[in-house]
Amino acid sequence: MIKQRLLNLIVMTICFVLVMGFLGLGQNNAAAEGKEIIINFPSIWVGKDSKAKVMDELIAKFNEDNKESIKVVVEEIADYDAYEEKMRTSIAAGSVPDIFIAKAGSKIEPFFKSGKLMDLTSYMNEGWKDRFVGNILNTATYNDKILAIPYEFAITPVLYNEKLLKDVGYDSFPETYDEFFVMCDKLKANGIIPLSLMTSDNAWTAMLWYSQLLHAFGGPDIYEKGFDDPAFVEAARVLKKMFEYTTSDAVGANAAVAAGHFLSGRTVMLINGPWFIGRIKSEGSGEFYTDVAVANAPAYIGEKGEKGGEVGFVQALICAGSQKDKDREAAVVKFLKYLTEPDNVKRLSIDSGALFVIKTEMGEGDEMERLQKQMVELSNNAPYVVPHFNMSVNQEVATEFPQALSSMILGEKSPEQFIETLKEINAR
């Protein structure tokens, strides 16, 4: 009896496996027969992201234009850390998404090295590369192969509350750090908190100020000089001083707290990129948006940095997983080319306030957002653009930066020891 049941069980299992196998084969055949190709696109440009609305419309249009041949399916992942982790584990496990977004700099390197990304060089050489500004494709090139598409660009100037500055007698933003600290003292004396700073997560605003200070002291090639350059200690010393002009919760605060202080008018200055413009418009209290202006970070007279030098970087690259199926590869490339069409990029840029590395021409009816326009002007007039600190150092240094920073701010470490710590981490 038991033997009979056991036999039945084995037969049923074999049948099940065979049926599932045939179903799987059926799917493969469907693809081979030229039916609809599904492109999987895990995206962070969803939900509250300023690009979400237009990106959604663009994808819907692409799907409509390619009905029954290609369909882009977006997997929505709003949290960037979770997104990054998922992409990395998916790639490590061998299931590379058809298209995904990645940050440039040291974070993209392991993806390039993995050999699992689509080589776009031949497609780019067919004229596609002409759409991109300058030599920006270098950020997506590894071993002479173009392995991604540089897409969103950002500079991170100072966003400041013009009205609060006027209240203490300033009509314009200071051009040197000496003037800057005089202004901070004046604001403080009037009970106004000058800066929104933070040390939690990636210490974003503090890290951006540090990047500004680094090029102000060390010049545009500061990262090539390494941690032994005195500019690193000098910049750390000034950054520590900046924490005397911030909110009491700055040590331990995250980006939401720092941004919240600025948006509610509690602080005068926040350093951030064009993606933040949307939040100024939507979350700023009262007439806040009209009070906000954009300025270059100050410079140090007599140091190596130049006035107007910007911290700027490719904010997002679009990568594609390598494909065995040529039809599928063609479908992915078609979608990528569609995303980089100047008209589509222009729509994204105008609606979101974000900047892109694709050449676009503004027509008569194209009204660029006020703050975005100011940022573009700053970027165009900049004598040089350098990437921020986190992008320019190895990933472990970037991860440990916030902890070392809070240690310095709380007096546990001197600026020299702060740099020594980063050097030690870098040497591992």
Place this chain on the structure above:
Amino acid sequence: MEKLSINSKIGIILFLLPIIILFTAFFIYPIGFLLVTSFYKWDGLSAPTLVGIKNYLTLFNDPVFRLSIKNNVGWLLAGGFIQVPLAITVAIFLARKPKGWEFLRTVYYFPNVISVVAISIMWMAIYNSGYGALNGLLKLVGLANLQRNWLGDLHLTYPAVVLYGVFYIGYFMIIILAEISSIPKQYYEVACIDGASRLQQEFYITLPLIRNSICTCMIIAMVYGLRQFEQTYIMTNGGPANKTMVMVLYLFKKMHSFRYGLASASGIILLIMGVFVIVGVRKLFKVEKYQM
């Protein structure tokens, strides 16, 4: 012992097969993978390089990792020796069914149905130095000089993060309450006739009879302390200056820095510590093996 027939043996194997397969797939294989990768330098994407025990040496030479072990020990001790005793005390109190005990039971258990993320964010707001309720309360009662940046202080942040957690006792309280309710009433009646006080009844009847539940709660609380992540990650991200760093967060950060070998090695150390905790607590409570 009666010898089993071949059919019975096949039956046993078939019944056990699903769990063996699942256990192998979801426990044995990942642990094996973790162990193997802990001896490699690996960025998670490209081919790994064998480095022997270098990852373990790097970990023990890293003061942040050593601090994270110390912090985890603090968490597990707080869980086992503050949170569980608190839960026992409240459970014993509620088991006597005083007026409003059902309401209190719900109140104590309620935080368990809210996500740790939401609770952590709420406590971040409470601890905030600018607008937080704690500093507001201190000011209100004339102790403004005690106001601090609770989540940005070298000495206070770790106790602040650990301490709020230990007051969430609902989960353990329910386990112990259920165990107490299974104790026959007659034991207490007899003790009462013999003249035992309330306290004596709890010490000599309740506590010995709920020993196994206490052991379970302690193991759960201490293992939770060992694998502490969410609260720390959300509230402090290990800061300031790594003062609240815990092993899982350390592991997570190493993964984030593409150092999967180091992350695996810290995972193995965490696993070994977990085994020690479970064995230690069971020895402490002298848990007997079930006889077939």
